[in-house]
Amino acid sequence: MKNEHLKRRLSFARIIPFIGYGTAREVFISGLVVAEKGQSKPVEGQTRWENIKAMIRRYMNNEIEFAEVVVTFMDMTRSITTDKHGIFQCHFKIDPPTRIHGIWHKAYISLAPLNNRIEAEIMILDDEPEFGVISDIDDTILISYATQKLQKLMLMMLNNARTRMPFEGVSAFYHALQRGQINRGYNPVFYVSNSEWNLYDLLYEFIEFNRIPKGPLLLRQMALYFWRPWKIREFNKNHKKESIKKLFTVYNQMKFILIGDSGQKDPQVYSEIAKEFPGRVLAIYIRDIGIKQNLTKIGFIINRVNQEFKTEMLLVKDSETAAKHAIEKGYISGEYLEYIRLEKEKDKHIETDEKLI
Numbered sequence: 001m002k003n004e005h006l007k008r009r010l011s012f013a014r015i016i017p018f019i020g021y022g023t024a025r026e027v028f029i030s031g032l033v034v035a036e037k038g039q040s041k042p043v044e045g046q047t048r049w050e051n052i053k054a055m056i057r058r059y060m061n062n063e064i065e066f067a068e069v070v071v072t073f074m075d076m077t078r079s080i081t082t083d084k085h086g087i088f089q090c091h092f093k094i095d096p097p098t099r100i101h102g103i104w105h106k107a108y109i110s111l112a113p114l115n116n117r118i119e120a121e122i123m124i125l126d127d128e129p130e131f132g133v134i135s136d137i138d139d140t141i142l143i144s145y146a147t148q149k150l151q152k153l154m155l156m157m158l159n160n161a162r163t164r165m166p167f168e169g170v171s172a173f174y175h176a177l178q179r180g181q182i183n184r185g186y187n188p189v190f191y192v193s194n195s196e197w198n199l200y201d202l203l204y205e206f207i208e209f210n211r212i213p214k215g216p217l218l219l220r221q222m223a224l225y226f227w228r229p230w231k232i233r234e235f236n237k238n239h240k241k242e243s244i245k246k247l248f249t250v251y252n253q254m255k256f257i258l259i260g261d262s263g264q265k266d267p268q269v270y271s272e273i274a275k276e277f278p279g280r281v282l283a284i285y286i287r288d289i290g291i292k293q294n295l296t297k298i299g300f301i302i303n304r305v306n307q308e309f310k311t312e313m314l315l316v317k318d319s320e321t322a323a324k325h326a327i328e329k330g331y332i333s334g335e336y337l338e339y340i341r342l343e344k345e346k347d348k349h350i351e352t353d354e355k356l357i
Helices: 002-010 048-060 149-158 170-179 197-209 239-250 266-276 292-308 319-328 334-348
Strands: 013-017 020-022 026-035 068-073 076-081 087-093 104-111 118-124 132-135 189-196 217-220 256-261 281-287 312-316
Touching: 013 104, 013 118, 026 068, 026 104, 026 118, 068 087, 076 087, 132 170, 132 239, 170 189, 170 319, 170 334, 189 197, 189 239, 197 217, 217 239, 239 256, 239 266, 256 266, 266 281, 266 292, 266 312, 281 292, 281 319, 292 312, 312 319, 319 334
Parallel strands: 020 118, 132 189, 132 256, 189 217, 256 281, 281 312
Antiparallel strands: 013 026, 020 026, 026 087, 068 076, 068 104, 104 118
16 A cells, blocks of 8 residues: 555656765765646746745645655666655765766666656766865855844745845855866855755756856755644754765865855854864855844854964955955955956846845
């Protein structure tokens, strides 16, 4: 009976592949299997009511546990099972390590026994870049009001990937970091956030629509059931720190720039990473989102990091301020500063429904 029920659910299933990442030694591929709810990409002029329905569908998606997923990368194939959250995670070890030319590659994912193969994007770093970038999402690249629950909910419900607003100059600054000082153009960008996997499509499309550099999104399990808020799910409270530590371990020779905001725990988490991986954090940029009661604690963390951990943590008001420091330290080319300034001013004058909330 259980197998028959699973088969019926799989006939309406959809695979949501996440951007994978890896090296010449190993590759990590993951995704989510859900019951299809007719989700589609937002279009220009989409109404608020359509945005509300889309957000409800995201949280009504029924994750399918125990589904068999077949993942193929290069000449390797693995068969794995989704967990109780509908997530599958596949780890390919490449032995002996193989030189893989280029950065972006394809993996192929299907549900057994269905013939529904889809592609997943994989970012593989073979040559050593100048550095990597690890960025938070909410209130770091995306205006979210994460510390103001009602405003955050209104933004989520009434907007979509096209109408959500980035912070001014983010796209230009992140592209400058990706290009680096010597303009080789492949410094990787990773996005580590406490946002839920249910929002993956919205965040991926937001990054794509706003021309922010593409990179793996490492999100967490949903903490609550949308329709049963009294039933708390198990989730990893240390998700962000553990995800960052994994990246430092996988790319064990790479140095990183960490970017977050002053609203929640980014300063604390990033300081712990700088302590645990001495000499590997080039800089930490914390966007000041104007929460005065956090400033004393953040000031203490900044002083400790700057004095004890051989790196610099800065509280910055905008992307231009962070860019000036990055230019001074030789992380990006000075030619990008005017580009970042122009984009910052352009972003300030964009009128959207979000700014009216």
